[in-house]
Amino acid sequence: MTEPTRTGRRPGTSSTREAILTAARERFAEVGFDKASIRSIASAAGVDPALVHHYFGTKQQLLTAALDLPIDPEAILATLAAVPDELLGETVVRLIVGIWDSPVGVRAVAAFRAILSSADPSLARSFLLEVPLRAIRDRADNPPGTGATRAALVGSQMGGLLLARKVLELEPLASMPVDELADLVGPTLQRYLTGELAAPVAGGAASPQK
Amino acid sequence: MTEPTRTGRRPGTSSTREAILTAARERFAEVGFDKASIRSIASAAGVDPALVHHYFGTKQQLLTAALDLPIDPEAILATLAAVPDELLGETVVRLIVGIWDSPVGVRAVAAFRAILSSADPSLARSFLLEVPLRAIRDRADNPPGTGATRAALVGSQMGGLLLARKVLELEPLASMPVDELADLVGPTLQRYLTGELAAPVAGGAASPQK
Missing domain, CATH: 1.10.10.60 (Homeodomain-like)
Incomplete structure (x- = not known):
């Protein structure tokens, strides 16, 4: 000073x-x-x-x-912590898509593309696993042992939505209002987070299936 | 000769x-x-x-x-054409993940990464829109006008699954058997393809919402 x-x-x-x-x-x-x-x-x-x-x-x-992220993941996680379970799916869509569409979204998308084109994705995996997906995993680990699967499924849908909306700019997803996206994709996330997953999930009891 | x-x-x-x-x-x-x-x-x-x-x-x-693809999309589309509507979701997962996991999958994943890191994704968008997504759109266009939205949603989930399983190698999705993936992700695709989508969708009647 x-x-x-x-x-x-x-x-x-x-x-x-x-x-x-x-x-x-x-x-x-x-x-x-x-x-x-x-x-x-x-x-x-x-x-x-x-x-x-x-x-x-x-x-x-x-x-x-x-990671040179333009946002603080902890602020997002604090917001989600206050949301009731049954609204988690659509809230995640609104919150995350809201960031992509905001002025800082350009940098978030650039970071995502840099991660994808990097020869070694371990830094990205480390970040995803240890910050956003861990928070989801701990929150959604019901019955116990299902949290990691639930979090990874949420990550797969949101990663693909980012890809479609912001990288490939695939219509109608690219210019769809966030309210409509929340209606369409929210139920997917809600099932991944709190639904009964049909399959035996990672960490569950030994399965009689192959 | x-x-x-x-x-x-x-x-x-x-x-x-x-x-x-x-x-x-x-x-x-x-x-x-x-x-x-x-x-x-x-x-x-x-x-x-x-x-x-x-x-x-x-x-x-x-x-x-x-595009130097290792597979013929028309062969996949022909397979899907023979599948009844109510099995489309899980069949798409089995068929597409089966390709990623096959010997030619390495090249499919390499093509995907090349597309993502390309500065201009228009060739990839052109391919997606005109071959696999068009086939899905025409098949799932019920009620009429919903097909493009349904196809893009399917694309977003499958693109994100490819990202998680093959690019980031995010567990438990990376090493999950395809049967389990079909159980977990199949219902998402099924809803996108044939479910009642809650929102007014692109191409539908004018909506009273903003």
Whole structure:
């Protein structure tokens, strides 16, 4: 704060921030979100762990920064936490499509395309599994053991909707109002989240089927 | 046929074939499948239209060749045509996932990733709209006007499933047996194809909603 700057960030720190972000991307991709400790990321970047917390806050916030996401996933998760179970499906559609369609959506779509064209999708998988899908999994794990399947199914439908609406710009989905999308796709997510899934699901009891 | 070759293809024609394929890719991307005539493709390639038919057969077969797909979409469509309406959802899952998981699936997934990372997705959109999604649209257009929406929704779920299973390799979807996937995702496709869609759909009567 010795001189006024637009961001309020101190001069001379951007290379340290970048070193931390680079180390974080590498660790998250290598060992996944859970096993990548702030300590190991700090060590790889050659800085004190306290500095990582100082610049980026929590490990989730560091992951968000490492992915250069234009939004804070925790804000979305907090919103969903307040929604009753029976409205989760359409709320997820409204919330997520709302972000794609917002001014920051261009960056979200660009990040999605970058992830898809990357030769190694492990950073993307790490993010998906450890932040949005984990939240869904824990919320929707009923009966116990079904949460991971439910979350992955939700991810598959929303990923495909992003693909159709924003990457391929496939009509009528590309220009459909979000209310109509919520009516059409919401019930799919609702079944994935809270419906009785016909099949034996991962983590369930041993099945007599092949 | 003047000399034996493994493919039976005449020598000296590969540059002509390539010129036709290049012209076809450009025309399909520029004006879409419907408006790209064999005549205009032949003209751009500097050959007689009869030669295009001779090498590639129908315009659909030319599109398949232009996309370098490892499978013939018409064979899949013929299979689906024989399936009763109420089994369409799970059959689509079994048939399409079966291709991804087969030896040719590696190439199908590579083609999908190439499409996604291409700066201009119009060739992919042209293919999707004019071959698989058109077949679904015509089959599922009940009540009339709903077919395009139904087809695009099916495309969104299957595209997202390909993304989750084959690109991101997201568990438990990545290694789930196809029978279980058909049980989980089949009902989604079935509703998109033949269910009563809650919302006013594209092409339907004017809606009182905004």
